Amino acid sequence: RNESKPLSWDSEWQRCGDSNPHGVYMNIVSNKQEHTNFGEFPWVVGIYKNPNIFLAGGSLIAPKIVLSSAKQLFRLKQLKVRAGDWDIATDNEILPYEEREVQYVLCNDFNIRTNGNDIALLVLKRKFNSAPHIGTVCLPVSGPFDLANCRAIGWNESIGGGRALMISMTMNFTQCAAGTDETLFCAKGHRRTLRYATGSALVCPKSYASANRYYQIGIWSHGDGPRTHIMFTNVTKLLTWIQDILSHI
Known part of the structure; x- marks a missing residue:
């Protein structure tokens, strides 16, 4: 199977995992090595409880599928996912973020005592649209990794x-x-x-x-x-x- 196109894919999307090291339409100048550019890692999403309470980070692995941690999410409802955001304190980015409501959350026998199987898949009600600052990350179907x-x-x-x-x-x-x-x-x-x-x-x-x-x-x-x-x-x-x-x- 072609690893660049995961299951639940859409032909309008580019291949998975590609970052934008110089940013999308802009490149910030900073003396902080850890600062990212706008759109540099387009699969990164925030997961919120309505209306705007930040709960967890996550990653877009297909246009309407998000991978995250179970411990913050496995008993919650009325969640939404925000993709394409960079500065979560403002709305001043050059391109707007997109939001999608979560249809349901799937967990895999999460053990709250040991944190074993701390994994969740969020299935969204609607897929995200492909955009320069919104993309997917690859799953580790083959290596080796650096x-x-x-x-x-x-x-x-x-x-x-x-x-x-x-x-x-x-x-x-x-x-x-x-x-x-x-x-x-x-x-x-x-x-x-x-x-x-x-x-x-x-x-x-x-x-x-x-x-x-x-x-x-x-x-x-x-x-x-x-x-x-x-x-x-x-x-x-x-x-x-x-x-x-x-x-x-």
Whole structure:
């Protein structure tokens, strides 16, 4: 199967995983390495409880399918997903974000005690439209991946000046504590954390391939801070479940 076009696909969309390292229609100048450009990572979405309460991050894996964490979402209703947003504190972007209501949320035997199977698929009522700043991330259907250049992407509350831009944080893989659920792996970030991190994607490029095309290997489950372990759900271990759901939608 062609990995560039996931199941539940639409012919108007470009291939999955392509980032825009110089941004869409603009390139910000910043001395902060973690700051992203507008539209740089077009699969990143925010998940909200109506009307506008931010709950979790997520990733668009097909035009009407979002991948996220179960722990923030598995008992909630009246959710919506926002794609194409960059500064969640303002509406001043060069292109507008889009919102879609969630039809239902699917979980996979999430264990609230161990955080095992901390994964959710959100099926939307309507698909998102393809746009320069709205796209999909690739699932990790094949490797190997460049584990030295993996990053988690999401938002903090504010960077000052009333703005809350999307942040990209490079991750280093570490040993998990004994007894960690087998569906989780551990990593540490650099310098700062992501305030709105739960559900956000951990993505990596492939080894010996484009450094600007990304594949989602993890979902931010829990843990924060640059000096603490962060637990990620292992998307590769749960890929069969994801693909089975997608094949029936």
